[in-house]
Amino acid sequence: EAGVAQSPRYKIIEKRQSVAFWCNPISGHATLYWYQQILGQGPKLLIQFQNNGVVDDSQLPKDRFSAERLKGVDSTLKIQPAKLEDSAVYLCASSLALAGRTDTQYFGPGTRLTVL
Amino acid sequence: EDQVTQSPEALRLQEGESSSLNCSYTVSGLRGLFWYRQDPGKGPEFLFTLYSAGEEKEKERLKATLTKKESFLHITAPKPEDSATYLCAVQGAGGYQKVTFGTGTKLQVIP
Secondary structure: OOOOEEEOOEEEEOOOOOEEEEEEOOOOOOEEEEEEEOOOOOOEEEEEEEOOEEEEOOOOOOOOEEEEOHHHOOEEEEEOOOOHHHOEEEEEEEEOOOOOOOOOOEEOOOEEEEEO | OOEEEEEOOEEEEEOOOOEEEEEEEEOOOEEEEEEEEEOOOOOOEEEEEEOOOOOEEEEOOEEEEEOOOEEEEEEOOOOHHHOEEEEEEEEEOOOOOOEEEOOOEEEEEEO
C-alpha cells in the first residue's frame, strides 16, 4: 500500500513570497490533516478535512494560510505572504476513519520550508 | 485545552541499557493515546494506540503502558537503531476530537 505522498520535499523562499505544498493521502482515507512542526517541537494541527469539507481550522492563521481538498482526495496548503516564523516542516497525514473517530494517522515525509 | 508533556527532553543510553520515557497528559475524555517514532528528516511513524488505563502493547523492544494520567514507553535492551525522537499524542472527546502532540523525547543509543 502506497503511503502519504508530499511535494516538494524542500523549499526555500524569501519573506513575503508565496508557496504551496501538495499532499496525496493513502487511497480511501477519509480524513486529511496538515500539521506544522517547528524544529524541536511536536506537530501542531493547522487544518483537518473530512472528505472535502473542513472539520477544524481553528489554529490556521487564516490571514496568510489557506488550504483546500478538492474531490476529497489531494490537498494543497498555501502560504501568502510568508513570514520568517513560517520556517518549519509541514506534515500531511491521513486516516481511514471519519473525523472524530479514534484512528491511526499516517504521515507523509513532510516539506521543509525555509523563509529567508 | 488538552495538554501533553513528555520527559525527559533527551535521553542518552548505552546499548543494552533499558529505560522508560514518560508522557503526562490532561485531556477531556481520552479517546486514544498514540506513540510515534520520528527519524530525522522523516514524518512520524506510528507505533501504538492505547485506549484505556491498564492497557499495554508491545512491539519488539518497545512496550507502552497507560494510566489515567500518564503513559510510559519502556525500551528494553535498546540498540543503536532505536535512536530517534519518540512522540506521544492524545485524542480527546472535546472539540473536533483533534490529536494533540507532545514535544517528544530524543533518544540516542550509543554502541
